[in-house]
Every structure is written in C-alpha cells, then in structure tokens.
Amino acid sequence: MTSRRNVLKTGVVGGLISASGLSPVLAASSEGSVTIPDPISNAERQTRINAAQGMMQAQGSAGIVIEAGTSMLYFSGLGWGRGSRLTALVIPAEGEPVVITPAFEASKLAELMVMPMEVRTWDEHESPTALIASVIDDRGSAHDFRGAIGLERSTRHFVADGLRQEGGGREIVSASPIVSALRQIKSPHEIALMQAANDITMAAYRATYPQVSAGMTGKDISALMHEETKLLGARPTFSSAQVGEASAYPHGSKKVHEVANGQVILMDCGCDVHGYKSDISRTWVHGDANVEQIRVWNTVRKGQDIVMEMAQVGSSFGAIDDAVRAYYEAEGFGPGYKTPGLSHRTGHGIGMDIHEDQFVVRGNETPIAAGMCFSNEPGIYLPGKFGVRSEDCVYMTDEGPRLFSPLAPSIDDPIG
Helix, strand or coil, X not given: CCCCCCCCEECCCCCCCCXXXXXCCCCCCXXXXXXXXXXXCHHHHHHHHHHHHHHHHHHCCCEEEEECCHHHHHHHCCCCCCCCCCCEEEEECCCCCEEEEEHHHHHHHHXXXXXXXXXXXXXXXXXXXXXXXXXXXXHCCCCCCCCCEEECCCCCXXXXXXXXXXXXXXXXXXXXXXXXXXXXXXXXXXXXHXXXXXXXXXXXXHHHHHHCCCCCEHHHHHHXXXXXXXXXXXXXXXXXXEEHHHHHCCXXXXXCCECCCCCEEEEEEEEEECCEECCEEEEEXXXXXXXXXXXXXXXXXXXXXXXXXXXXXXXXXXXXXXXHHHHHHHCCCCCCCCXXXXXXXXXXXXXXXXXXXXXXXXXXXXXXXXXXXXXXXXXXXXXXXXXXXXXXXXXXXXXXXXXXXXXXXXXXXXXX
C-alpha cells in the first residue's frame, strides 16, 4: 500500500452554519485534508448542565446521577473507565455539579478533569451512594427539592439499590427524559463534528476501494480501511468488511471468504472526531455483478430514497420503517423482519455513541425534530447467498433531512 498522510486542519470553520442553524459545510480540500472544528467547549457543556437543571426544576426533581461513559463526557468532558468502585457525576437541580470518586483516585481524576468541578471522595469503608445523597441534600438547601433522583440509563443496579436505602426516601427514576432529550437534539457544533467524521470515513473509503483485490479476506480489507482512517488523522471506531456469503448476515460470519469475481463485498465503517461518530456502509460486487445482485442493490438504494422522503419534522420514526418495509414487501421481500428481506431496524440515532435514541423502527411514534441525527440503512439479506446494505447518516433541519455523506451512486460506483 502506498503511504499517504493527510494532515487535518484544526479550527472553527467560518460560514459552517446556514440560516437554518443546522447545515454545516465541511469539504475535503484538493490535497485530501478535512477541516476539523474545535472540540466541544466548557461553555457549551455548561449550557447543557443549565438546560438539564432547568428541566429538573420544572419537574421538581432533586438531581441526576451519571456514571462513566458518553453521558459523563457530554456534560463534563471527563473520560473515566468504569470499575467496581463508583465514580459518578452528580448534577443537582440547582448549584454546581459534583464528581464523587474513591479517595485514592482523586489525584488521577484531577489530571483528567476538563471542567472545574468540586470533587468529593469516599474511603473504602464508606458508601458512595450515601455521598451522592449528601451532595443532593447540600445543593437543595435553598429550595426544598425533595423530588426523585434520576439515574442515567446505563447506571448499574447497585447504585440504584444504594440510593433507595440511603437517598432520604426519594424516589429513584430514569434520567432518560432529561439526558436523552438533551443528547438527541444536536447543536450546530455537534453536527459540524459529525460532518467531519463522515468526511474522513468517506475519504478513507475512496482510498481503500481501489486497493481491494482478488484473494483478499474481509480482515485484509478491514485492515486497509483502518489504516487509511488513521492516516487521515481520526480514530477508527470500527472497520468491518464481509465478503461473499458473510454479507448475508448483518454482523458477518466466522467463515472466511476470499474476494473473487462476482463476490459481494459489504463494508461498515466509522470513526471518531472529538467524541462524535460516523457510520457508513457500502456494498459492491468485485468484477461482474449478476442480475439478482443488481436488483437487490437497486432495491436497497430505493429504500434509502424512501427514508429521505419520509423523514420530515413532525412525522414519526416508525412511519419511516413502515414505508420501507411496505415497499420491500411489494418487491417480494419479507414480510416484516423475515429474510430474504430487512431483518433489522431501518436506522438508529447517532452522535457520541454509534447507537443512540431515536431508533427508526416499527412502533416508534416519537416525532422527528430538527437537530436529531440517525442512520439510513435499510439493508436486504439473502441467507446463504449475499446481503446488501447502503448506510448514510442524516441530520434533521426545519426544512427536512440532510445527508452527512452522499448516497452511493450505483453498484458499479459505490463510493462516488
């Protein structure tokens, strides 16, 4: 492989946002570099905290508790790994947030803190959930917020159990109505970061595609894509390539297939830019495609068009999935989730996590709103033969959906 190194240009790009406030324009330069906006600032994180507290106060909640993970990053910028000992971010309904952590971790935590926040520690014989309760008691002294304590959805059971015993009789509830509600509406800055991630993934696809040759395995192709993404300066989050029959199963097969004439190649790849993700799939045939492969590819591509037509502010995510499946069934696939056909949901939310709210799936009546981001990936799978998935991600504006990456032109030109 010829070595290439494309240097990322860092800095806020002037004119990124259109009058709608949600249309970043990030283009690869003639040298192949991609302009990267600055990371999320502490000022934007503080705006998120303020919004969460406003929602808590409106609901009469006492506070929310967030363990290590992307939600902690979202509000504080603190990257921390989970262990058996609890480190958590406590956002009370009023006052400054507090991070609680084991006492012996305090020095390490101080090195990783991005936002200035109070840190309270607990020793090995002490209860971290009692410490959480004391934070909420202290912060709620000005106003008697005796309401529920909300737990971010990935918080472990022992935290909930401890707060039920030591939380002063407060109800323990899900914090998703606050955390998810905020995270699923992306700011222009977040969308610009996601645009950069998608631009890099597409640039890596353009570099990888011509290098694929007969005799390669899926692992070989994945390694190429992984390396090209790194050369572009981003962190690969996944680089999957399924060859031949393995493409018939959405997450592949343990069987090893080699690239040969007439074999389907399905790639699913993404990267991370300042904590925000891309997720793009492309499918093509090495050499000559047969009539069935062309028909299935074109049907999937039409499914993507239906997603774009149906994705309008105020309509539901479930209606998108229903419309795609109705078209597929008319073409002889399915019904429902049966194969040959679409065995998974039509899409998923995306942002700091690859899979976030909202899901483009039957029964999801959530209204689509400007700022929501989700994947458009209505694949078709023929077990024992091959599968096709074209995936591009979408961000919603008041005027309708906008693509982070251009839809694949054809089975013979999958990258564009």
